Amino acid sequence: MIIDPAEKRKEVKKKLRKLEGLPTLPPVVQKLILMVEDERTSLNQIAEVIEKDQVITTKVLRLANSAFYGFPKKVSTVTQAMMLLGINVLKILIMTSSIFDIIHKEDVGLWEHSIGVAACSKIIAERLEIKETQEIATAGLLHDLGRVIEKVAFAEDYKNLIKLIQEGKDPLEAEKAVLGLDHAEIGAFIMTQWNIPERLIEAVLAHHNLQLTKKYKQEAAIIHLANFLVHARGYGETPYKSVPPLNSEVFKILKLSFPEIKEILFNLEPRLYELKFFTEELKRELV
Amino acid sequence: MQRLPLSFIRPGMRTYEEVLDSQGRVLCGKGIEITEEMLKRFQDLGVSYITVEGTPVKLPWEKSLDEELQALEERFKGVEDETLLQIKEIIKELLFEKFKIKE
Numbered sequence: 001m002i003i004d005p006a007e008k009r010k011e012v013k014k015k016l017r018k019l020e021g022l023p024t025l026p027p028v029v030q031k032l033i034l035m036v037e038d039e040r041t042s043l044n045q046i047a048e049v050i051e052k053d054q055v056i057t058t059k060v061l062r063l064a065n066s067a068f069y070g071f072p073k074k075v076s077t078v079t080q081a082m083m084l085l086g087i088n089v090l091k092i093l094i095m096t097s098s099i100f101d102i103i104h105k106e107d108v109g110l111w112e113h114s115i116g117v118a119a120c121s122k123i124i125a126e127r128l129e130i131k132e133t134q135e136i137a138t139a140g141l142l143h144d145l146g147r148v149i150e151k152v153a154f155a156e157d158y159k160n161l162i163k164l165i166q167e168g169k170d171p172l173e174a175e176k177a178v179l180g181l182d183h184a185e186i187g188a189f190i191m192t193q194w195n196i197p198e199r200l201i202e203a204v205l206a207h208h209n210l211q212l213t214k215k216y217k218q219e220a221a222i223i224h225l226a227n228f229l230v231h232a233r234g235y236g237e238t239p240y241k242s243v244p245p246l247n248s249e250v251f252k253i254l255k256l257s258f259p260e261i262k263e264i265l266f267n268l269e270p271r272l273y274e275l276k277f278f279t280e281e282l283k284r285e286l287v
Numbered sequence: 288m289q290r291l292p293l294s295f296i297r298p299g300m301r302t303y304e305e306v307l308d309s310q311g312r313v314l315c316g317k318g319i320e321i322t323e324e325m326l327k328r329f330q331d332l333g334v335s336y337i338t339v340e341g342t343p344v345k346l347p348w349e350k351s352l353d354e355e356l357q358a359l360e361e362r363f364k365g366v367e368d369e370t371l372l373q374i375k376e377i378i379k380e381l382l383f384e385k386f387k388i389k390e
């Protein structure tokens with residue numbers, strides 16, 4: 001079977017535009033999107049809408065309390081979560097909750113990798129003292145969203161590309177050969193469809209190729225470095241069996257030296273324990 | 288070093304990091320031996336996790352130091368780039384530190 005990557009690319013994008021094969025967004029999301037856009041809505045009104053949905057509230061609070069955001073205080077109400085995470089992040093967590101439900105059930109290795117990168121991105125972002133570090137953690141959480149989408153919505157193609165990787169092909173090249181685009185582009189494409197802020201989209205789009213950034217080079221560099229460090233530490237699993245390439249530009253962009261990398265890794269280690277217990281708790285609930 | 292939920296903590300374990308309550312306040316410093324009374328206080332004040340020295344609890348998913356070192360070698364097999372190798376050395380240092388028990 002010969003695939004024309006350019007043709008396939010069009011076909012994939014068409015399917016993505018219609019969100020075919022993806023879990024439908026919870027009804028509360030539609031309402032929230034309208035409310036967030038309406039300047040007259042107060043945060044309390046938004047919190048009220050979310051709180052009416054018990055399932056979503058539980059999920060949001062659990063994510064807000066998990067170690068990848070690392071808030072020292074316990075987040076016990078939606079209003080508190082909104083204050084700490086910001087309405088953008090809260091919206092994203094609600095929108096992606098059904099996708100992450102699938103991922104921790106079907107590919108716990110990728111789930112662990114994603115939350116590991118979220119935690120590491122947050123640690124790096126805090127160190128650099130850049131604004132809205134919880135957005136960077138969320139970009140880390142979503143950086144491999146495209147892989148989840150490949151697995152859920154393009155299951156046949158996904159099998160083929162895994163086969164190519166097992167035969168020794170570079171994972172990004174394998175995706176481009178089978179689907180016409182890679183997981184970074186797929187993830188960013190869906191995030192654009194969902195109206196997620198540009199800062200997060202660019203960080204996800206460029207996490208393997210920093211050249212793709214326009215405005216948010218620093219953000220993309222953080223995710224690129226966090227992705228490498230989590231692989232290097234051996235937390236979670238992705239199609240990369242050995243460490244992925246690291247663009248040494250990140251040290252210049254982020255102005256980080258080796259002693260600082262050491263501190264980041266030493267700070268990350270205890271967080272990884274919390275993440276592991278968090279994942280085990282989710283697993284137990286599935287039984 | 289292990290970071291464990293409070294229910295795993297037993298008297299006699301030593302803190303590796305400061306212990307914080309649910310409001311983020313410091314309750315106990317590093318390198319302190321945890322007593323029965325402290326443990327009760329931690330429970331009352333809503334502490335969720337404590338980082339302790341060494342690896343006192345056998346966790347089903349946790350690798351031994353030898354297994355960790357071997358897996359690290361496998362992940363970095365064929366890597367020659369100096370920067371990457373320096374990061375590998377940092378991780379090695381982290382692993383030795385993690386499994387170390389202080390006197």
